Amino acid sequence: MIIVHHLENSRSQRILWMLEELGLPYEIKRYERDKATMLAPPELKKVHPLGKSPVIEDDGQVVAETGAIVEYLVDKADGKLGAPANRADALRYRFWLHYAEGSMMPPLLLKLVLARIPILGKAATKKIQPMIDVHLDYVESELSQRPWFAGVEMTAADIMMSFPVEAARSRGGLNESRPATIAWLAKVHARPAYQAGLKKGGPYAYA
Numbered sequence: 534m535i536i537v538h539h540l541e542n543s544r545s546q547r548i549l550w551m552l553e554e555l556g557l558p559y560e561i562k563r564y565e566r567d568k569a570t571m572l573a574p575p576e577l578k579k580v581h582p583l584g585k586s587p588v589i590e591d592d593g594q595v596v597a598e599t600g601a602i603v604e605y606l607v608d609k610a611d612g613k614l615g616a617p618a619n620r621a622d623a624l625r626y627r628f629w630l631h632y633a634e635g636s637m638m639p640p641l642l643l644k645l646v647l648a649r650i651p652i653l654g655k656a657a658t659k660k661i662q663p664m665i666d667v668h669l670d671y672v673e674s675e676l677s678q679r680p681w682f683a684g685v686e687m688t689a690a691d692i693m694m695s696f697p698v699e700a701a702r703s704r705g706g707l708n709e710s711r712p713a714t715i716a717w718l719a720k721v722h723a724r725p726a727y728q729a730g731l732k733k734g735g736p737y738a739y740a
């Protein structure tokens with residue numbers, strides 16, 4: 534049985550969604566953020582030295598880092614939600630899988646952290662917004678060309694991209710001026726598996 538170490542209001546919501554899509558049985562171990570620092574509680578460090586979420590355990594194997602977990606689950610499900618057969622789609626699949634945490638999340642996180650600094654924060658976030666806009670424009674242009682990030686089918690690339698797009702919607706300036714991205718997000722949120730994961734995960738401020 535897979536155990537998901539799930540931090541409230543966090544990236545690990547993606548893993549619950551994915552497990553629901555795959556129909557794999559799992560258990561959730563919930564963690565709450567420290568109310569003052571918003572960081573994960575120290576217990577998570579007992580599961581993995583980084584003390585971040587998500588982390589999963591499966592048959593005594595500990596796997597951390599969302600992208601690595603997502604690939605682990607695709608393997609476990611014999612390729613379901615994995616790379617499409619078509620080469621162009623497969624390359625796009627790989628691109629978005631890495632891009633979500635590697636390129637799109639850093640400026641969003643920077644904006645969140647800077648916004649919390651009194652006085653200086655406001656001016657600093659203004660400098661970050663153009664960096665975020667480059668990503669939002671690119672995502673919008675790609676989603677204007679195809680229904681899902683890799684191509685015609687929903688894949689794990691969409692699952693990886695859900696968190697940066699949700700984060701952008703809540704604090705990165707994503708709004709109806711980018712209709713293809715907003716439509717994609719609505720389609721994601723309407724999926725029964727997404728809703729089932731949300732119900733099981735507890736507090737999540739981005740859906």
Ligand SMILES: N[C@@H](CCC(=O)N[C@@H](CS)C(=O)NCC(=O)O)C(=O)O
Pocket residue numbers: 540542543544545571572573574584585586587597598599600634
């Ligand atoms: N790139 C990593 C990021 C992991 C990460 O930073 N997780 C956040 C949750 S959104 C966390 O655990 N934050 C609490 C903390 O840093 O104490 C991944 O995708 O797994």
